[in-house]
Amino acid sequence: MRHPPRSVLAAVAGAVALVGSVTVPVVTASGAAPACSVEYSVTSQWGSGFQGAVKITNNTAAVSSWSLAFDFAGGQKLTQGWNATWSQSGTTVTAASESYNGSLATGASVSAGFIASWSGSNAVPTSFKLNGTSCNTAVEPSPTPEPTDPAEDGTPVLRASGNKLVDAGGATRRLLGVNRSGGEFMCVQGRGIFDGPVDDASVKAIADWKANTVRIPLNEECWLGLSTIDPAYAGANYINAVKDLVAKVKAHGMTPVVELHWTYGQYTGNSAGCSDVHASCQKPMPDMQYTPSFWASVANTFKNDRTVVFDLFNEPYPDRATSTTTQAWQCWRDGGSCPGIGYEVAGMQDLVDSVRGTGATNLILAGGIAYSNDLSQWLTYRPADPAGNLAAAWHVYNFNTCADESCWNSTLAPVAAQVPLVAGEIGENTCAHGFIDQAMKWFDDRGLSYLGWTWNTWDCSSGPSLISSYDGTPTAFGTGLRDHLRALNG
Incomplete structure (x- = not known):
């Protein structure tokens, strides 16, 4: 989802904060500083x-x-x-x-x-x-991984089994919850790491809606600690904040989904969100320069905790840059030099390979083209996953092209018949919930998953905001999702 307009602050100069890096003093035998x-x-x-x-x-x-x-x-x-x-x-x-x-x-x-x-x-x-x-x-000494026992907090380890998500006992599960936006834009704008509180009380408020999943959008430059990001909000500081939020989500028995939202690469073509080369807006596809490194690092961070789900890229839209749908889907899967995109693209296969190359077997979500609203050729171009733990992701808003049951029946149902399908974002820009009520019913009837956008206190007339306060007070739009989740899981 594109966000309400925000001013982007000037890039912050200075040293880069690297992932997990800790300063170690260097001392010569004589006490004199080396060259x-x-x-x-x-x-x-x-x-x-x-x-x-x-x-x-x-x-x-x-x-x-x-x-x-x-x-x-x-x-x-x-x-x-x-x-x-x-x-x-x-x-x-x-x-x-x-x-x-x-x-x-x-x-x-x-x-x-x-x-x-x-x-x-x-x-x-x-x-x-x-x-x-x-x-x-x-x-510095090499780190020793600390395995996480999912049984400690009650959050299930999910995997794809046929077209269902199942837990360790084989029981069918659905991801039903919300998005917690902020981690994708606050750091690159020099304003912090998250938008609003992420303390235990604010996370408990999500759980009180009877949500079982929280999707957490991320920014690759902030995670990798690139030099354009204020070190206070980058590298180890950013990673530790994300890990802390993941832990809080799990402490309330909810599944955390970590998702790459904003990435590097200059794109000024059709439907460009910004002209900036840096990760200050949604780009049409991930970049080969940093995104594989981002996912290798994220996967290493969470591979010992298989309750964490990986959502590879928020809303691909190579179809806005390329001249044919076939080119768009080829770019989506294979990356490389894609027509209309000026940087080298990391395709979905590259990102799956980056995750699996670390040994991580966590559940992976891959959204389609047209801002993840088009899954018409997802099955044809699905990336190969050696772990066999891949699900399709889809986004829908009332203003999208595929926003009615006829389209859902023709393009979503065939995908959902073969692989798990997760609507990673559902919403509407009317400050009401008539549209998502229809979408949730269609997904409920088929036992599928969906997450509302978004658990942030923005004016719902400028973007779908579920709450007016972080204590869980819903907007008129949010009331529809809250009451529905409580009816399902109460």
Whole structure:
């Protein structure tokens, strides 16, 4: 869903906050500062790969560009990176500055991250050179994953079984609840992490509506801690806030759905939401530069907790950029160079591969084209999932093209007959609930899932807002969803 208009603040300059990075002091034997220092950290690690970070501090004269070189000591192979141009020749890895972060004043720092594969051992590099000069280094220990026992909080582990979602005991389940917007836009606008409170009382208010699911939209630049985001709202700070909200949702027995909403990549074509290259609006498709890294990091964060559901991309609309529907669906699945889109696209298959490459087997949702309102060729182009745990996602509002039972019967019913179908967003812009009442009945009759947009206190005339207060006081629109959930689950 597009949001009510908001002013986007100027980008915040400064060092990058990397995922899970913790500052480690660097001290020389003599006490004198080295010409440069590097902090190397393994921020997450899984069976065949890991995510790493380097923080470079320049202690000599200012430079206008930089290049960091080091050698992998355990046969690791670089696969991708961000905030630098990464390359590998033999064992030597090089990270060269980008145009936006090449200037490094005396005492200034810059960070960059990467993903690499490993086998046997993941030995840390022992020496680093910045522009050819040796640096002192500090190394952070690799993190030890802490498995989560879903039985502790009563939240079910869901999986796709045929065209149903089932729990560990094989009982059929439905995702019925709300979206909690904010995590996609507040951080990139420099205003915080979430829009409104996310304390236990505000989450309990959702549960009091008898919701069993909360969908949490995210921003990839904030999660990855890119340099355009205020460090207070980026990297580890952002990730920890998301993890905390997920924990609160689970504490009330509800299923958390983490979803990628806003992404990088400049698009100024038909139906562009913004001209900004940064993740400040909905783009037609995810980008190859950062989105696979985002999902690898998210999957590593939650792969030991299979109660968490992954929704790959909010509302794809490659159909607005391409000239044919076939091109749109090919772009949706395969990515690459898509007609009408100026950046390299990450297709749904790329994102499934990123998640499964971490060993995560969590349930994945994949929305179709036309802002997730068109599933007409979803079955034809569905990405391959080695875990067999994939469901279709769909969005509907009263103003969408596919917004009547005739369309639902012809395009949704065939999908729902083969795979689980989740309406990740339902809503209307009338401040009433006549339309969603019809949609919910159609989904109820078929045992399908749906989530209302959105649990935020916006004026419902500027966007579908379910509440007027975070204590759960509903708008006229929200009253329809609340009363229906209570009737179903009360």
